[in-house]
Amino acid sequence: xxxxxxxxxxxxxxxxxxxxSSPAWAAGLEFYQTVNREEVGSEDTFLLTVVTVxxxxxxxxxxPSSDDFEVVNSSRSTQRSVSWSGGGPANIQDVTKxxxxxxxxxxxxxxxxxxxxxxxxxxxxxxxxxxxxxxxxLGPPPAQAGRQRLPDPFSNTPSRLPDPFxxxxxxxxxxxxxxxxxxxxxxxxxxxIFVGEQVTxxxxxxxxxxxxxxxxxxxxxxxxxxxxxxESPTQLSGEQKVVDGVPYRAYLLRRRAxxxxxxxxxxISPAEAxxxxxxxxxxxxxxxxxxxxKVKVAPLPPGAPQxxxxxxxxxxxxxxxxxxxxxxxxxxxxxxVILEGTGNVKNVTPPKLTGxxxxxxxxxxxxxxxxxxxxxxxxxxxxxxxxxxxxTGTFTLPGLEFPFFDARTRKYEVxxxxxxxxxxxxxxxxxxxPPSTSAHVAxxxxxxxxxxxxxxxxxxxxxARFVAPSEPLWKRGxxxxxxxxxxxxxxxxxxxxxxxxxxATRTEADKGRQQAKAARKRLAEAEKLRAGAxxxxxxxxxxxxxxxxxxxxxxxxxxxxxxxAIGERMTAAGVAQERRARVLYxxxxxxxxxxxxxxxxxxxxxxxxxxxxxxxxxx
Amino acid sequence: MSEYYSPxxxxxxxxxxxxxxxxxxxxxAQAGYEKLLSHGHGGADVxxxxxxxHLARGDLGRAVLSLEQARKQxxxxxxxxxxxxxxxxxxxxxxxxxxxxxxxxxxxxxATEGSVVAWTFxxxxxxxxxxxxxxxxxxxxRRTGVGVVAALxxxxxxxxxxxxxxxxxxxxxxxxxxxxSPTLVARELxxxxxxxxxxxxxxxxxxxxxxTGRFVRIRLPNGxxxxxxxxxxAEI
Numbered sequence: 001x002x003x004x005x006x007x008x009x010x011x012x013x014x015x016x017x018x019x020x021s022s023p024a025w026a027a028g029l030e031f032y033q034t035v036n037r038e039e040v041g042s043e044d045t046f047l048l049t050v051v052t053v054x055x056x057x058x059x060x061x062x063x064p065s066s067d068d069f070e071v072v073n074s075s076r077s078t079q080r081s082v083s084w085s086g087g088g089p090a091n092i093q094d095v096t097k098x099x100x101x102x103x104x105x106x107x108x109x110x111x112x113x114x115x116x117x118x119x120x121x122x123x124x125x126x127x128x129x130x131x132x133x134x135x136x137x138l139g140p141p142p143a144q145a146g147r148q149r150l151p152d153p154f155s156n157t158p159s160r161l162p163d164p165f166x167x168x169x170x171x172x173x174x175x176x177x178x179x180x181x182x183x184x185x186x187x188x189x190x191x192x193i194f195v196g197e198q199v200t201x202x203x204x205x206x207x208x209x210x211x212x213x214x215x216x217x218x219x220x221x222x223x224x225x226x227x228x229x230x231e232s233p234t235q236l237s238g239e240q241k242v243v244d245g246v247p248y249r250a251y252l253l254r255r256r257a258x259x260x261x262x263x264x265x266x267x268i269s270p271a272e273a274x275x276x277x278x279x280x281x282x283x284x285x286x287x288x289x290x291x292x293x294k295v296k297v298a299p300l301p302p303g304a305p306q307x308x309x310x311x312x313x314x315x316x317x318x319x320x321x322x323x324x325x326x327x328x329x330x331x332x333x334x335x336x337v338i339l340e341g342t343g344n345v346k347n348v349t350p351p352k353l354t355g356x357x358x359x360x361x362x363x364x365x366x367x368x369x370x371x372x373x374x375x376x377x378x379x380x381x382x383x384x385x386x387x388x389x390x391x392t393g394t395f396t397l398p399g400l401e402f403p404f405f406d407a408r409t410r411k412y413e414v415x416x417x418x419x420x421x422x423x424x425x426x427x428x429x430x431x432x433x434p435p436s437t438s439a440h441v442a443x444x445x446x447x448x449x450x451x452x453x454x455x456x457x458x459x460x461x462x463x464a465r466f467v468a469p470s471e472p473l474w475k476r477g478x479x480x481x482x483x484x485x486x487x488x489x490x491x492x493x494x495x496x497x498x499x500x501x502x503x504a505t506r507t508e509a510d511k512g513r514q515q516a517k518a519a520r521k522r523l524a525e526a527e528k529l530r531a532g533a534x535x536x537x538x539x540x541x542x543x544x545x546x547x548x549x550x551x552x553x554x555x556x557x558x559x560x561x562x563x564x565a566i567g568e569r570m571t572a573a574g575v576a577q578e579r580r581a582r583v584l585y586x587x588x589x590x591x592x593x594x595x596x597x598x599x600x601x602x603x604x605x606x607x608x609x610x611x612x613x614x615x616x617x618x619x
Numbered sequence: 620m621s622e623y624y625s626p627x628x629x630x631x632x633x634x635x636x637x638x639x640x641x642x643x644x645x646x647x648a649q650a651g652y653e654k655l656l657s658h659g660h661g662g663a664d665v666x667x668x669x670x671x672x673h674l675a676r677g678d679l680g681r682a683v684l685s686l687e688q689a690r691k692q693x694x695x696x697x698x699x700x701x702x703x704x705x706x707x708x709x710x711x712x713x714x715x716x717x718x719x720x721x722x723x724x725x726x727x728x729x730a731t732e733g734s735v736v737a738w739t740f741x742x743x744x745x746x747x748x749x750x751x752x753x754x755x756x757x758x759x760x761r762r763t764g765v766g767v768v769a770a771l772x773x774x775x776x777x778x779x780x781x782x783x784x785x786x787x788x789x790x791x792x793x794x795x796x797x798x799x800s801p802t803l804v805a806r807e808l809x810x811x812x813x814x815x816x817x818x819x820x821x822x823x824x825x826x827x828x829x830x831t832g833r834f835v836r837i838r839l840p841n842g843x844x845x846x847x848x849x850x851x852x853a854e855i
Contacts, residue, residue, distance in 0.1 A: 223814070457675060457705055458698035460640050460648075460668040464633050466626065466655070467662035467692070473737035474787055482741060486748030493752060 029054055033064070033115050033126040040131065041138035042107050043174055045072055045244035050098040050115045050126065059119035063098055064128075068110045072180055073101040073246040101245045103175075104133040137174065173206060173243055174291075180246075181208045184253075184290035186220065186271050189375070192296045196313030196344065197407040198257050199295055200230065200375045201268065205251040205288070206243065209277050211236055215285070217253055218272040220292075224262050226311075226347055230372045231255035257377045259344040261310065263299040268292060305403040305412055307351070312404040314343020314378075318350070318415035320400065326423045333387040333422060337364075339402060339415075340380035345370050351400040353385045359395050359422065362386040389424035396421050515552030516615075519545045523611060530604045538604055539593035542611050546586055549615050563587050575618075582614040629660040636668065645676045663693025671702055680799035680821035680853075682706050687797060687824065687855045694732070711820040714841045727782070728789045736786055740779040747772035794827040796837070796852040803852070805845025809834035816845040827854060 030053035037046045050063060063074070078096045104110055112129040173185040182205070189200040203219070205211065214236065231252065238249035253273065260266055271290040276283045300310060316339055323334035339350040346368050355361055362385065370379040389395070397420040406413050473479055522545035529538040550558045554569050561569070563584050570580045589607045624632065636651025652669040655661065670685030683706045690699055750769035754762050798819050806813040809831050819825065819839070828836040834846045 457671060458701045460637055460671050461664045461698070462634075462637060464630070464655075464664035464668075465662055466629050466633075466660040466665070468659045469661055472786070472790060473734050473741070474783060479737070479741065483744060486745050486752070489752055490748055493755060 029056075029124070031055070031115070031117050031124045031126055033112070033129060035112070035129050035131055038131060039134065039138065040104065041134050041136045042104050043137035045101050045103045045175065045246075046131070047245065048100040048102050048112060048129070050100070052096045052117060054094055055096060055117060056119045059117050061096075061098065062116040062118070063100060064113045064115050066111075066113055068105055069102045069112065070105060070177070071100050071102055072175055072244065075099050099245075103177075104131070107133045107135040109133070173204075175206075175243055175246065176291075179288065182206070182211075182275065182277065182286060182288065184271060184273055184288040185250075186268065186290040186293055188268075188293055188295055191294075192298065193260065194298050194313060194405065194407050195260055195263050195300055195310045196405070198259055198314075198343070198377055201254075201256045201258055201293070203253040203255070203271050203273075203290065205236075205253060205273065205275060206241070206248040207238070207251065207277075208246070208248055210279065211238075211249075211251065212276040212279055212283050214251075214253060215274040215276060216272075219254060219256070220269040220271045220290075222256075222258060222268060224264075224266045224297075225258040225260055226344055227259070228257040228344070228346070228370065228372075228377050229254075230257050230375055230377065255375060257344075257372070257375070258295075259311075259313075259347065260295070260297040263297045265294055265296050267294050300405050301410070303412065304405070305414055307401070308403040308405070308412065309349065311344055311347040311349070312402070313407055314341055314348075314404060315406055315408070316341035316343060316348070316402060316404045316413075316415050318400060318402045318417055320397075320417045320420060322397075322420050322422070325421060326425065327389060328425055329389055329392050331389075333359075333389070335385045335387055335397065335420070337383045337385070337400060337417075338380060339383075340378075342376055342378040343404070345377060345379040345381050348381060348404075350381060350383050351402050353383075353387075353397065353400065355387065355397045356395050358390050358393060358424075359397070360388045360390055362388065387422070389422070392424045392426050394421060394423045512552045512555070516549055519547075519549030519552060520615065521545075522548060523608075523615070526611075527608060530608055531601065535604070536594045539590040539607070542607060543587065543590035543594075546583065546590075546611055546614065549618075550583065553618055579614055579618065582610050586611045586614060624655070624658050624660055629655060629658070632660075633665065633668075640668070640672055640675070643675075645672050648672045649676070661692075663689045663696075663699075666692065667696075667699055667702075670706075674702060674706055678821075679706060679709055680797055680801075683822045683824065684797040684799065684853050684855060687795070691855055706822055710822045712823045714823075714839050714843075722793075724785045725789050725793050728786050731782060731786070733783075733786045733790075736779055736782045740776055740783045743772045743776035743779065747776055794854055796825055796827050796835075796854045798823045798825060798851060799853050800848075800851035803847050805837060805843075805847045806834075807845065809836070809846040813846065817843060819847070824855075825852065827852065 030051065033048060033050040035046055035048050037044075040046045048064070050061065052059065052061060055061075076096065076098050078094065081093045081095065083091045083093075098115075102112075109130060109132050112131060114125040114128045116126075117124045173183075173187070176183045185204045185206055187202050187204070189202070193199050201220075201222075203217070205214065232254055233252055236251045238251045241248050241250040254271075258268075270292045272287065273290075274285060274287050276285045278284050300308075300313070319338045319340075321336040321338060325333075327333055335353055337350045337353055339348060353361055353364070364383045364385045367382050367384070368379065369382075370377060372378065387397075399419045400417045402415045404413055404415065405411075470476075522541055526538055526541035526545060529541055532538065547557075547559050550566065550570075554573050558566050558569065566587070567580060567584055570583065575583075586607055589603075589610070593604070593607065632651050632655055636648045636655075639645070639647035639651060649669065649672045652665050652672065655665050656669070666685045666689035670682050670689060673679075673682035673685055683703070686699060686703050686706065690696075690703070693699075747769050750765050750772065754765045754769060757765060798821055801821050803819050804815045805817050805819060806815050808814075819837075823839070825837040825839055828838055828844070830836075830849065833849050835849045835852060836844060837847050837852065838844045
């Protein structure tokens with residue numbers, strides 16, 4: 001026991017009194033279980049409370065388990081109570097409560113099996129509990145004193161986050177089966193609205209595990225709605241929420257304002273998200289699909305004022321801002337029609353500025369400024385007109401009216417502006433003074449004017465140049481051939497040149513081949529003379545054959561050249577040493593044969609063989 | 620009257636149509652101009668008058684169609700632009716949102732006359748290549764002048780050829796059209812039962828992207844796309 005403060009004597013007396021009274025532990029063991037509802041929906045959760053009173057320290061409690069039920073959450077709490085009665089010893093009770101948040105897996109009359117407690121080798125059992133489960137959702141349990149609701153474990157948190165739903169009913173999500181630790185929840189701030197009225201769609205992640213990141217979010221198809229982004233957090237920021245007694249962290253993913261453009265029951269398909277739980281390498285990616293939604297959209301009530309549009313819903317103020325009301329002729333006036341308020345800013349159409357013909361009004365430019373506050377879309381739409389006076393005088397821009405439906409009061413309203421008077425004076429140095437009777441000309445509808453506006457249709461043309469329908473030039477038949485023809489001519493010329501060049505080259509080669517062929521033919525003639533009596537004729541024929549061959553192969557006649565000169569030309573032509581020697585040998589042998597008596601048949605044969613060998617294989 | 624008009628007959632029909640327009644007999648005027656077109660006596664002037672007649676009759680879709688065709692054939696003209704502006708001012712549709720920037724090539728081709736580009740390319744290309752041929756046959760001393768002229772012609776032929784290719788590409792791929800139906804529903808899919816995405820009205824200029832069955836996919840100037848009935852639009 002801890003002493004506090006300086007009240008020592010009192011504490012000591014109390015302590016002594018307690019010791020003297022010898023406190024008695026209650027001997028009665030109690031063990032029972034109860035449920036907070038006897039009838040639930042299959043989508044509802046309920047509480048099963050198992051209580052032990054004065055259970056021994058070694059007592060082991062086994063909570064009920066059944067395939068008919070799932071345990072969404074469980075908690076355990078212990079308390080000790082001390083009571084005095086009649087001056088006797090203090091009575092001390094230890095109470096342990098096990099609270100299970102459960103949900104039935106099927107409809108029907110189901111039984112929760114008994115809980116068991118084992119202590120000192122003996123087993124105690126509670127009564128089983130019968131519960132009637134209806135299909136669907138019956139709603140929250142009726143408020144009952146005592147034990148029905150679990151205490152909010154975060155109710156004592158010193159500073160709670162601001163409630164983003166302060167202006168709207170709290171969403172009551174249903175914990176989905178199988179994904180009870182992490183689920184995606186779409187919700188609307190209301191279920192029944194008018195056409196053009198805002199309903200806010202919020203997409204939350206409810207999680208009992210640590211989230212690392214949300215990788216991809218697929219928003220639902222919002223058919224039949226005009227949408228505006230209200231909130232799209234870039235970082236996950238959670239807040240504590242208790243769903244059916246189970247504490248969760250709720251993370252807002254998206255919030256969008258929806259403006260239905262048609263009446264009826266509109267459906268909103270489920271959103272989807274890829275979520276990574278855990279940290280770093282322990283991360284785990286899961287895919288979650290939210291619930292679908294329906295919203296009833298009522299048409300606007302009858303009795304709409306003239307010019308009312310379905311988009312004109314909300315609370316609106318209309319004003320007009322004029323840059324100047326007194327201008328010189330030729331100077332423009334800027335008129336801003338400003339519509340501001342709450343509603344679908346980007347879809348409302350401010351009334352069109354009109355004016356007398358003397359004021360030419362140019363097409364306007366529109367700028368929007370949307371500033372959502374407390375999840376409501378609001379802002380201003382400014383339509384800026386340039387008005388150019390066409391003549392001097394005093395002119396009136398009529399007042400404007402903007403009818404709209406106020407969904408809060410459920411009434412049609414009309415925002416309006418006052419007429420604006422613009423005075424146009426003649427410019428300094430102007431050449432067109434106003435009538436002498438008055439400085440200005442009043443703009444009157446009845447006044448007869450020769451109105452010369454730039455609008456209206458231009459007249460038809462009185463002369464025509466008739467043109468037969470025709471294909472574009474590049475599609476006509478002659479175009480492509482004409483484009484390609486010069487290319488063909490060029491290609492033909494190039495081809496012709498190439499052919500001529502090749503023909504010339506071929507003639508030289510053929511010439512060489514013809515000469516070589518003639519030389520071989522002549523050698524064949526010499527072969528006939530080899531055995532004859534005229535040795536000179538044989539050698540002359542062999543020499544002519546060789547000269548002809550050399551002339552063909554060396555690219556020029558060699559008759560008349562000395563053997564040295566022939567040798568040099570062969571060397572220059574890259575003829576092999578052996579072949580050169582063979583040629584020179586034949587030429588020398590022919591000289592000797594012609595002038596040295598001719599030699600015998602064997603010598604002729606040797607010369608013949610040498611000549612054949614010199615010619616063979618010379619490409 | 621015979622199947623084919625002589626120039627005098629065509630002029631007579633044109634003048635009669637103009638007279639009908641002047642006495643506000645727009646039906647007769649329209650019939651006259653359409654008769655000229657069907658007999659091959661069209662052109663920017665006839666189309667302009669037909670568009671103006673449609674506009675006077677309140678047929679916004681055909682008015683814009685004829686005026687746009689007149690602009691395509693004859694280029695911009697003050698009266699044409701003024702009447703087109705009147706037609707646009709009468710249109711029901713106001714295309715809001717970030718207007719998609721028109722592609723570069725259609726803008727280039729709109730700024731140049733296709734036939735002029737084609738003739739320029741053809742003349743310079745053929746001339747340059749013929750001079751190149753002559754250049755080959757000339758002796759080296761006499762080649763300089765011909766070479767310079769050929770190079771100049773090539774310098775014109777190459778860019779005009781690129782421009783011509785752009786015209787051909789745009790002509791083949793970019794199909795602009797005008798909504799003729801008073802109300803034309805654009806759907807998500809080319810099926811009559813498909814979900815409607817938006818509605819357009821007569822006179823709106825759209826682009827045709829593809830065609831399947833009796834549906835065409837249209838794109839609005841701000842990029843909005845949907846499938847609409849083919850007969851509800853007419854290509855310019």
